[in-house]
């Protein structure tokens with residue numbers, strides 16, 4: 099795949115027609131994408147006189163959070179043109195439909211977060227499960243845990259907390275976690291994992307990461323059953 103194919107693929111995944119994709123950078127842990135984009139339009143509508151204006155003055159760069167892509171936190175590095183309107187002798191930066199002005203977020207990210215909030219209000223058990231799941235992710239990502247002993251202690255406490263919360267969906271998962279506790283906790287010694295823990299981590303992460311991707315309780319339930327069942 100050459101560079102332009104790569105950018106076309108990123109562009110298709112991003113699916114924001116307003117923008118051309120310039121580049122994609124991933125941090126070294128592969129946990130964050132930064133996608134450089136620039137609006138396709140080369141003219142702007144002056145907000146003062148409503149005239150069409152194509153005198154580009156300078157670019158400004160801003161950072162905007164978007165929906166996660168491929169399980170990774172995704173940020174857009176947006177280069178925006180500032181235009182100069184000759185009629186009014188004023189400078190302006192046109193609004194972009196995909197961006198929520200002043201929020202450093204895309205409209206679709208805000209919409210997804212609102213959906214998620216509504217879903218959690220409607221299904222309190224789902225909210226508890228979601229928060230509990232996030233707590234497990236944080237244990238695996240906590241750089242302060244260096245020894246298998248501490249890992250075992252934290253994971254056991256996590257299982258116990260899940261039982262206190264009455265998260266019946268996790269009973270089988272807790273059993274598996276406790277059965278393999280020693281093997282799994284070895285992950286914290288070296289942070290590199292063998293095939294079995296790799297598979298296990300993948301199983302957890304496949305449910306942990308796409309947190310924003312669940313728009314319906316039914317889908318969420320199927321995901322949990324698929325991974326933990």
Ligand SMILES: [Zn+2]
Pocket residue numbers: 144145146147148149183184185186187188
């Ligand atoms: Zn004007």
